Amino acid sequence: MQTDSTADAALVSARLRELPEFDPDPGLWHRIERARGRALRARRQRRGWIAGALAATLAGVAALPLMQPGQPSVDDATVWQQRSAVLESEWQALQRAPGDLRTRAELMMIDKALQSAYDRGADTTELAPLWKQRSEALRSLINTSDDHQAVAVTRI
Amino acid sequence: MNSGFGQELDALTLERARRGDGRAHAAIYARYARACYNLALRILGEPAAAEDVVQDVFLRMMDTIGGFRGDAPFGAWLKRMAANASIDVVRRNRRFGAEDPEAVFAATADGSIDREDAVDAWALLMSLSPRARAILVLHQLEGYTHKELADLFGQSESYSKSILARALKRLAGESH
Secondary structure (H helix, E strand, O other): OHHHHHHHHHHHHHHHOOOOOOOOOOOHHHHHHHHHHHHHHHHHHHHHHHHHHHHHHHHHHHHHHHHOOOOOOOOOHHHHHHHHHHHHHHHHHHOOOOOOHHHHHHHHHHHHHHHHHHHOOOOHHHHHHHHHHHHHHHHHHHHHOHHHHHHHHHHO | OOOOOOOOOOHHHHHHHHOOOHHHHHHHHHHHHHHHHHHHHHHHOOHHHHHHHHHHHHHHHHHHHHHOOOOOOHHHHHHHHHHHHHHHHHHHOHHHOOOOHHHHHHOOOOOOOOHHHHOOHHHHHHOOOHHHHHHHHHHHHOOOOHHHHHHHHOOOHHHHHHHHHHHHHHHHHHHO
16 A cells, blocks of 8 residues: 555656746736835835824923913913912912912902903903912912911922 | 756755745746646646645745754745645645535546547546545645645545545556
């Protein structure tokens, strides 16, 4: 049985060595080159898209801190107004001493400017910086108040 | 003169091809395209399908030659790609036949070859299904082991042994 299969294999191998050889179509290499060119162009395009998407993502990530509630954008009057209200509550809760007189005076001037702006029907581009200044003045008053310093010392 | 995968590739052409030199790629094609085409044609039996395999192999070669470390001769590396690509076509495409060894031979009945055709090696080979041809050609002509064939087909070694034994018996019977 083994001899039969070995003989079959030898016979068939001899026949297979007689197999003719053919040449591929002469234009095949040009088709391959064109396909290669298309593939490379598509790859470059994909890389461009990926780089663009990556750049957009990085820009978005870089801009994120500007959109955080703690650092509202300059032209967002509503955000600064809300922040100002929160700080005012915080300052009033701490207030036992009058605090820094110069800053209190600054706060009063800002309030007056805000009232004037609202009376004139000013838009957010004018209101937002005033609300921002008011928040900063309140933050300064909170930081310099006696209670806040006492809390800070206790925390240390 | 050796016109098959056994031809050597000089180090300079190989290095240029690794760097993406188009002329080096063309030189490699000129040297090995015929071997690739004939291997695919013997397995698939269709010139258009064989040319698709050659295109696939050379596109892949140009993409991956940078990673070719030279552990094996370049021709052997390319032959493996051509065999893989041809068998992928056989496995993917239903018209190239079923997996089951019985079905592989059921489609082509014994004694289907005319006596005149029996002297023609090509007609003999084409009397088998693509799957049986792949195993026969790769084992008998290209020196693949049953282990390698089993890996290529995703089957057991007994699968390729069974198909090879039946193919040999069949063709030997037709050749007498």
